Amino acid sequence: MKIRVHVSLKPGVLDPQGRAIHHSLEGLGFSGVNDVRAGRLFELDVEDSVTDEALDDMCRKLLANMVIENYRIEKVAA
Amino acid sequence: MPFNSAVITFPGSNCDRDMAVALEKVAGTAPHRVWHGDSELPAGLDFIAVPGGFSYGDYLRCGAIASRSPIMQAVIAAAGKGVPVLGVCNGFQVLTESGLLPGALLRNAGLNFVCREVGLEVVNAQSLFTSGYEAGQVLRIPVAHHDGNYFADEETLNRLEGEGRVAFRYAEEVNGSARAIAGVLNDTGNVLGMMPHPERAVETTHGGTDGRGLFESAIRGLVGA
Numbered sequence: 289m290k291i292r293v294h295v296s297l298k299p300g301v302l303d304p305q306g307r308a309i310h311h312s313l314e315g316l317g318f319s320g321v322n323d324v325r326a327g328r329l330f331e332l333d334v335e336d337s338v339t340d341e342a343l344d345d346m347c348r349k350l351l352a353n354m355v356i357e358n359y360r361i362e363k364v365a366a
Numbered sequence: 367m368p369f370n371s372a373v374i375t376f377p378g379s380n381c382d383r384d385m386a387v388a389l390e391k392v393a394g395t396a397p398h399r400v401w402h403g404d405s406e407l408p409a410g411l412d413f414i415a416v417p418g419g420f421s422y423g424d425y426l427r428c429g430a431i432a433s434r435s436p437i438m439q440a441v442i443a444a445a446g447k448g449v450p451v452l453g454v455c456n457g458f459q460v461l462t463e464s465g466l467l468p469g470a471l472l473r474n475a476g477l478n479f480v481c482r483e484v485g486l487e488v489v490n491a492q493s494l495f496t497s498g499y500e501a502g503q504v505l506r507i508p509v510a511h512h513d514g515n516y517f518a519d520e521e522t523l524n525r526l527e528g529e530g531r532v533a534f535r536y537a538e539e540v541n542g543s544a545r546a547i548a549g550v551l552n553d554t555g556n557v558l559g560m561m562p563h564p565e566r567a568v569e570t571t572h573g574g575t576d577g578r579g580l581f582e583s584a585i586r587g588l589v590g591a
Contacts, residue, residue, distance in 0.1 A: 301517060302542070304473045350434060353427055353463065355470045356517060 296327035369393035381418035388565035418455030429459030458559035469518030475542025485537030498583035505576035516543035
């Protein structure tokens with residue numbers, strides 16, 4: 289089973305990297321970009337027996353830092 | 367009674383030796399050196415130091431993998447029993463990732479690695495780690511980090527300030543930290559995390575000795591002078 293875990297900064301957490309990317313896009317002449325937030329994507333290949341609860345636990349215990357980040361689990365069709 | 371301390375080393379730690387030398391200089395006894403894969407700490411420790419560096423290559427997030435290593439489970443248990451734990455720089459990141467300290471350390475607001483001596487104000491001079499200083503005293507201590515931008519939600523920041531758990535504040539702009547926080551204590555006062563490196567300011571050849579007071583405070587508080 290292919291799983292994608294999307295980790296993003298919580299709203300309100302400052303994102304200096306996103307800001308720098310935004311600035312760089314503007315420098316390249318792209319207009320109309322209001323904001324950029326940088327995140328992280330994990331692609332996991334797991335056995336079908338791995339439960340949703342276990343995936344949730346993986347995110348909370350390691351993949352995301354719940355103080356600053358949110359996560360979203362996506363199951364990818366094979 | 368001799369001062370019984372330990373310095374934890376992870377793969378990628380690079381301030382562990384500096385920390386061990388500083389502890390030995392000030393305490394007179396060499397600390398135990400403990401490897402990340404160990405699951406037990408030496409018995410009867412007075413003090414545990416989690417040093418700076420780039421544990422596990424800073425993979426995932428700074429300090430994230432180290433905080434889940436076997437030895438950290440023992441450090442968390444020891445901290446829960448009241449053993450003093452000092453985390454410096456990457457060690458501070460490990461302590462926040464492990465949940466021993468609130469908040470998180472984000473990329474520096476200016477995006478650059480900051481490596482210089484900074485002014486550091488002692489905010490709480492009554493803690494185990496800071497009793498040798500005066501409140502409001504401004505120390506000169508080196509910093510060297512890329513991710514030292516302290517973040518916590520407003521409620522947590524208010525609580526930290528209200529409970530005297532902000533040990534140190536930057537006396538100048540360094541990395542964008544919320545309320546210029548450079549070091550925080552846990553709710554029982556036996557765990558301190560800080561980005562600046564007191565172990566790099568204990569001998570005159572370091573260019574300053576302002577960090578010495580932190581180790582002296584802890585040693586005096588724990589085994590008497």
